[in-house]
Amino acid sequence: MNKLRQLIPILVLLLVTSCNAHKKYSDFDYSYSRSGGFAPIYENFLIKGTDAHYSFEGQGRKVRKDYKLSAAEIQVLEDALAASNFRMIQEDRKKLYDNITTSIVVKKGANAASKSDASFIMPADQHRWNQVVKAFEALIASKTNGTVAR
Incomplete structure (x- = not known):
């Protein structure tokens, strides 16, 4: 019983730290991701406030x-979203397989939405x-100095 009491604080600590470990990947304002293909790649760019996290895995x-973004860089994204009426x-609905999406x-x-070209985008859009x-992609290239192949 005494050993159980000693383990409880350790278990609580493990639980709390494991729950916070994924926060970076779930709490964001903007997210850009590419994945899939015959030789799969996984690329993610997540932005929360002025903090950005970039990850790429593939091609060996x-x-x-992690990066800091300026208000001007975020405004460029907002302007592109607004000019393109992203939400609309x-x-x-066609299914595609083995494609990088x-x-x-x-x-x-105002342009809060989730969009993917996994099944293509309508030709008019x-x-x-x-x-x-x-x-x-321009923002990613500026932060990674263009080192990630497209």
Whole structure:
């Protein structure tokens, strides 16, 4: 019984730390991710406030970095989302397999929505989707010094 009392604080500590470990990956304002393909890649760019977390795994490389973003950099994303009317972009319903898919999730602002090209984007909205993707990719390239292949 005495050993059990000694283990309880350790178990509580483990539980608390394991719950906080995934917070970086679930609490964000903007998310850009690419994954899949025949030689799978996994790329994530998560933004919360002015903090950004980038990870890339694939092509024999692993990259994990944290960055600070300026208000101007975040405004560029917001402007691209607004100009493209991101919330109104329509996804197609056709299923695609073994394709690298891009997903963008916006949890704040007037363009809050979740969109993915996993089943393509409707042809009428493809240009607007490309503009939003380019804004995220330009920000990623500026933070990673263009070291991640596209």
